[in-house]
Amino acid sequence: MKIGILGSGQxxxxxxxxxxQLGHQVMLGSRTQNNEKAAAWVKAAGSxxxxxxxxxxxxxxxxxxxxxxxxxxxxxLREAREDNLRGKTLIDVSNPLDFSQGxxxxxxxxxxxxxxxxxxxxxxxxxxxxxxxxxxCSVMVDPARLGPKHDIFVSGNNEDAKALVVMILKEWFGxxxxxxxxxxxxxxxxxxxxxxxTRLYGHLKSGEFNIQLVRREL
Amino acid sequence: MKIGILGSGQxxxxxxxxxxQLGHQVMLGSRTQNNEKAAAWVKAAGSxxxxxxxxxxxxxxxxxxxxxxxxxxxxxLREAREDNLRGKTLIDVSNPLDFSQGxxxxxxxxxxxxxxxxxxxxxxxxxxxxxxxxxxCSVMVDPARLGPKHDIFVSGNNEDAKALVVMILKEWFGxxxxxxxxxxxxxxxxxxxxxxxTRLYGHLKSGEFNIQLVRREL
Numbered sequence: 001m002k003i004g005i006l007g008s009g010q011x012x013x014x015x016x017x018x019x020x021q022l023g024h025q026v027m028l029g030s031r032t033q034n035n036e037k038a039a040a041w042v043k044a045a046g047s048x049x050x051x052x053x054x055x056x057x058x059x060x061x062x063x064x065x066x067x068x069x070x071x072x073x074x075x076x077l078r079e080a081r082e083d084n085l086r087g088k089t090l091i092d093v094s095n096p097l098d099f100s101q102g103x104x105x106x107x108x109x110x111x112x113x114x115x116x117x118x119x120x121x122x123x124x125x126x127x128x129x130x131x132x133x134x135x136x137c138s139v140m141v142d143p144a145r146l147g148p149k150h151d152i153f154v155s156g157n158n159e160d161a162k163a164l165v166v167m168i169l170k171e172w173f174g175x176x177x178x179x180x181x182x183x184x185x186x187x188x189x190x191x192x193x194x195x196x197x198t199r200l201y202g203h204l205k206s207g208e209f210n211i212q213l214v215r216r217e218l
Numbered sequence: 219m220k221i222g223i224l225g226s227g228q229x230x231x232x233x234x235x236x237x238x239q240l241g242h243q244v245m246l247g248s249r250t251q252n253n254e255k256a257a258a259w260v261k262a263a264g265s266x267x268x269x270x271x272x273x274x275x276x277x278x279x280x281x282x283x284x285x286x287x288x289x290x291x292x293x294x295l296r297e298a299r300e301d302n303l304r305g306k307t308l309i310d311v312s313n314p315l316d317f318s319q320g321x322x323x324x325x326x327x328x329x330x331x332x333x334x335x336x337x338x339x340x341x342x343x344x345x346x347x348x349x350x351x352x353x354x355c356s357v358m359v360d361p362a363r364l365g366p367k368h369d370i371f372v373s374g375n376n377e378d379a380k381a382l383v384v385m386i387l388k389e390w391f392g393x394x395x396x397x398x399x400x401x402x403x404x405x406x407x408x409x410x411x412x413x414x415x416t417r418l419y420g421h422l423k424s425g426e427f428n429i430q431l432v433r434r435e436l
Contacts, residue, residue, distance in 0.1 A: 107329050195406050
């Protein structure tokens with residue numbers, strides 16, 4: 001499958017690497033056509049990898065990923081141009097983290113809205129599915145590194161798009177438990193969780209963790 | 219120990235019941251001296267149980283619990299009067315949940331502050347420790363009902379007060395894992411988690427759940 005990834009940071013290249021391993025063609029999109037980090041990744045990743053602008057990557061992909069930093073995601077998606085995104089599924093793994101005051105960060109939006117909702121509102125004909133934003137990128141593409149049992153979440157308005165993402169998480173990435181939290185508004189929950197995640201990161205001194213739901217056996 | 223609990227709802231009476239079972243004397247505090255729910259609880263709980271105003275309960279307790287609903291906690295603590303709270307540990311299990319727009323609720327404060335910080339700022343000579351607000355009250359006092367392994371969090375500025383609360387959680391209530399997230403500001407994380415908790419509640423159709431941290435074994 002032709003897959004476009006918006007972003008060229010560690011999250012983008014980690015997901016890109018995994019998708020290449022799975023046999024897909026991946027284009028990383030950046031603000032500029034010749035972004036250096038994207039170029040280094042393309043050089044290492046081989047012939048199935050390419051790079052371009054945000055618009056190039058959005059046009060290229062049958063499936064799209066938003067791996068830009070949350071504070072810049074709306075701008076990046078605008079640069080990608082709505083007509084390149086229309087009718088496609090956009091997996092949004094970003095978080096609206098504002099590090100301007102240091103660590104731990106604030107959220108730039110939360111509670112009564114979420115970044116995922118803002119992206120969906122800006123792109124009404126694109127199927128935004130929030131996913132994977134509750135774990136660090138090494139865990140996103142290799143959940144088994146933490147053990148067999150822990151949970152990941154999806155939120156989105158389009159059931160077919162969500163089913164596609166659940167399939168990708170389970171079949172491609174190996175997630176054993178994917179919890180559908182509901183429509184895109186439920187991304188408020190997983191984005192706000194970052195306020196706890198960052199405190200846990202401070203406590204554990206590592207981002208290599210996740211949560212497992214424990215419920216009463218009835 | 220003489221323990222004052224501010225509140226007379228299900229959280230207050232569940233914790234009160236557990237503390238009575240453990241051999242303590244418990245006074246529930248309410249806005250009015252003769253609150254009906256508190257009276258019913260006192261009648262059922264026996265001679266170690268009593269009721270009074272918020273100020274009565276705060277004066278009575280060597281240790282205090284805030285089990286009022288989050289939207290009214292600041293008012294309740296004001297009615298309890300600062301001189302009745304000075305130098306004491308106040309375990310804050312409340313959440314600033316605003317149900318005025320229905321379910322799921324919003325948070326009335328979050329992200330750049332927390333209810334626990336607001337309580338601590340209003341009561342600078344009281345040792346506020348945020349704890350247990352990430353689970354429903356039946357789980358607060360009986361974590362084993364969900365199984366042996368899941369996590370609970372504490373946040374607070376005073377290390378001695380926090381050590382007392384950790385002891386209470388472990389020795390009195392049976393929590394096997396208590397994670398110290400840091401100072402009272404870290405309550406932003408556990409309060410914001412309620413935005414995910416309420417979505418999980420909607421998914422599971424039950425509040426009888428918690429999270430267990432899963433981390434990479436190095």
